[in-house]
Amino acid sequence: MTDTIIPHMNVLGIETSCDETGVALYGTDAGLLAHELHSQADLHAVYGGVVPEIASRDHVRMLLPLIRRVMERAGIDRPDAIAYTAGPGLVGALMVGGGMANGLGLAWDCPVIAVHHMEGHLLAPMLEENPPEFPFLALLVSGGHSMLIAVRELGAYRLLGTTLDDAVGEAFDKTAKLLGLGYPGGPALAALAEHGDDTAYDFPRPMLSRPTADFSFSGLKTAVMLEVRKAESEGRLDALRADLAASFQRAAVDTLVAKSLRAARAEGLERIVVAGGVGANRLLRQEMAERFEGEVYYPRMAFCTDNGAMIAIAGALRLAEAGAAGGIRAQPRWPLDTLAMPPAA
Ligand code: KG4
Ligand code: ZN
Numbered sequence: 290m291t292d293t294i295i296p297h298m299n300v301l302g303i304e305t306s307c308d309e310t311g312v313a314l315y316g317t318d319a320g321l322l323a324h325e326l327h328s329q330a331d332l333h334a335v336y337g338g339v340v341p342e343i344a345s346r347d348h349v350r351m352l353l354p355l356i357r358r359v360m361e362r363a364g365i366d367r368p369d370a371i372a373y374t375a376g377p378g379l380v381g382a383l384m385v386g387g388g389m390a391n392g393l394g395l396a397w398d399c400p401v402i403a404v405h406h407m408e409g410h411l412l413a414p415m416l417e418e419n420p421p422e423f424p425f426l427a428l429l430v431s432g433g434h435s436m437l438i439a440v441r442e443l444g445a446y447r448l449l450g451t452t453l454d455d456a457v458g459e460a461f462d463k464t465a466k467l468l469g470l471g472y473p474g475g476p477a478l479a480a481l482a483e484h485g486d487d488t489a490y491d492f493p494r495p496m497l498s499r500p501t502a503d504f505s506f507s508g509l510k511t512a513v514m515l516e517v518r519k520a521e522s523e524g525r526l527d528a529l530r531a532d533l534a535a536s537f538q539r540a541a542v543d544t545l546v547a548k549s550l551r552a553a554r555a556e557g558l559e560r561i562v563v564a565g566g567v568g569a570n571r572l573l574r575q576e577m578a579e580r581f582e583g584e585v586y587y588p589r590m591a592f593c594t595d596n597g598a599m600i601a602i603a604g605a606l607r608l609a610e611a612g613a614a615g616g617i618r619a620q621p622r623w624p625l626d627t628l629a630m631p632p633a634a
Contacts, residue, residue, distance in 0.1 A: 296609065301356070301368040301393075302601025303379050304384030305348040306378025306406045307432070308332075308339045312355040313598030314363040317605050320418055323362035324598045325355045326591075327474035334472045345381035352389050354556070359597075366395040372604020373404035376620030391617050402604045406447075407625045408432060409599035410564040413588035421586040428549045428557040429625075430573075431565035432458035432473070435504045435545075437552045438625065440562070443606055445626040448626040449552050450502025457541055458567045459507035461592055464537050467517050478534050479570055490516055492540040494547070502552045504544065512539050538572055546576045558593030559583035569593035 299319045304311035315323035329347050333339045360366070364598040373390035376383055387403070394401035411427040414420060427438040427446075435452040455463065458475055465474020470481065492512050495505045516533060525600065545567075552563055560583055569590050578585050592598055 298369040298605060298608065299363070299365055300601045300605040300608065301359070301371045301428050302404075302597040302599070302604060303352070303356070303371065303373040303386045304595055304597045304600045305352065305382050305407070306374045306408070307382060307595060308344050309595040310348050310355055311595055312353040312359045313597035313601045314359050314368060315416075315598060315605055317609070321598055321601075322365070323359045323481060324596065325359050325362075325446070326353045326596055330473060337466065337472050338378070341379045344379055345385055348385040350381055352385060354378065355394075356389075363563060368399060369624070370400045370402065370604065370608050371397075372402045372404045372600050372608075374406045374409065375618040376406065376623040378406055378621060380621045383621070384617070385491050387617040389618050400608065402608055404436035404600045404603045404607070404630055405441055405623060405625060405628050406595075406600075407431075407436070407565075408604040408628060411438065411446075411562060412443075412560050412603045412606060413564050413592045413596075413599035413614065414586040415606070416588060416592060416598055417586070419586075421560050421562055421584070424558060425560035425562050425586070426549065426553045426556060426575075427562045427564060427567045428458045428545060428568075430545065430563070430567035432456060432462065432475075435564065436504070436625070437502050437549060439552075439556050439558065443610060446628060448624070449556070450504065450548065453496075453503055453505040454507040455510060457506055457545065458565070458631060460510050460541060461538075461567065462508055464513050464534075468524075468534060474496050476569070478537060479572070481531050482535040482538040482572070485531030487532075487535035489529070489532035490536035492536050494540055494544045497544055497547055501585050502548055502555075504548065506541065507539065509540055509544075538570070540601035542570065542573045542576055543571060546580055547618070549577065552564055553581065553583065560586065562586045564588060564593065566594040569584070583626055 309520040314322040444563040461475035470477040470632040
């Protein structure tokens with residue numbers, strides 16, 4: 290919780306941007322009251338990636354029951370406000386959350402606010418007991434994004450660097466697929482890496498030699514692919530799988546940590562927030578904490594990946610500052626650094 294929140298409000302948060310239906314109730318006084326999450330991973334696994342139409346239909350199926358359950362658990366009949374993810378994400382999936390939020394807003398006669406998914410990720414550590422103060426550097430690493438952002442205050446986000454090709458979560462997922470692990474591969478690859486030797490392969494640390502804060506992960510992915518093919522042709526892939534996973538993870542994490550430290554120093558920032566699905570990676574957390582001289586903040590593991598709690602708190606913070614806008618908004622592409630704080634309603 291933060292001291293920027295003024296009025297007491299119970300905010301219902303709804304997340305439906307991709308393959309997770311997340312719902313939560315956040316009280317600006319009491320903190321998180323209840324949260325529920327339904328993952329569609331099993332539905333998409335057979336296709337090796339997210340199928341947008343299946344995602345939308347499953348959000349339709351799950352959203353209302355999850356909202357009911359969260360309201361019951363929190364013991365609340367109606368919230369004071371509703372926050373929903375308006376983008377970036379899959380347009381059909383976003384429309385489900387936006388439609389539901391606006392419908393319920395009419396029924397309950399309460400304000401409805403559109404939230405930026407990545408702003409939700411970067412504010413997620415505010416749900417924890419020791420929340421970061423502004424300003425801080427945010428490393429946002431998910432399946433769709435790898436970004437370094439200078440966060441001066443709520444709504445003041447300056448993009449310092451981003452990925453030129455694959456997002457780091459995507460690189461984890463694709464590498465996991467190469468190694469014969471299921472979808473989503475990030476957590477499976479990280480688990481396999483625990484049993485491997487991370488010095489077995491000297492994979493490239495992409496873009497580390499360049500002064501820019503941008504990332505690129507396609508070269509690393511290709512380097513792993515070549516080694517996987519070689520191991521396969523020698524009939525040794527099973528024996529080398531864990532070493533490949535560990536060496537890949539080490540190269541990716543080294544790159545993320547080195548770029549973050551460099552950006553924090555250049556910007557004079559003493560706090561780093563690591564958020565987004567890849568923020569659940571144990572090695573990344575450990576390395577960042579060991580190598581950064583300032584404070585490092587994370588959401589708890591469950592709130593690194595997509596969830597409704599981060600949308601509820603982002604909505605609460607924004608409502609306290611600026612009020613609601615109204616109308617269903619679904620914005621598949623939405624750059625975070627265009628997200629200035631709207632004028633007070
Ligand atoms: O934030 P998120 O749930 O969804 C997006 O907005 O993309 O992030 C999902 C990504 C996936 O690519 C997944 O493989 C990755 O986060 N991920 C991990 C770990 N847990 C999730 N990557 C590496 N290590 C993990 N432990
Ligand atoms: Zn996400």
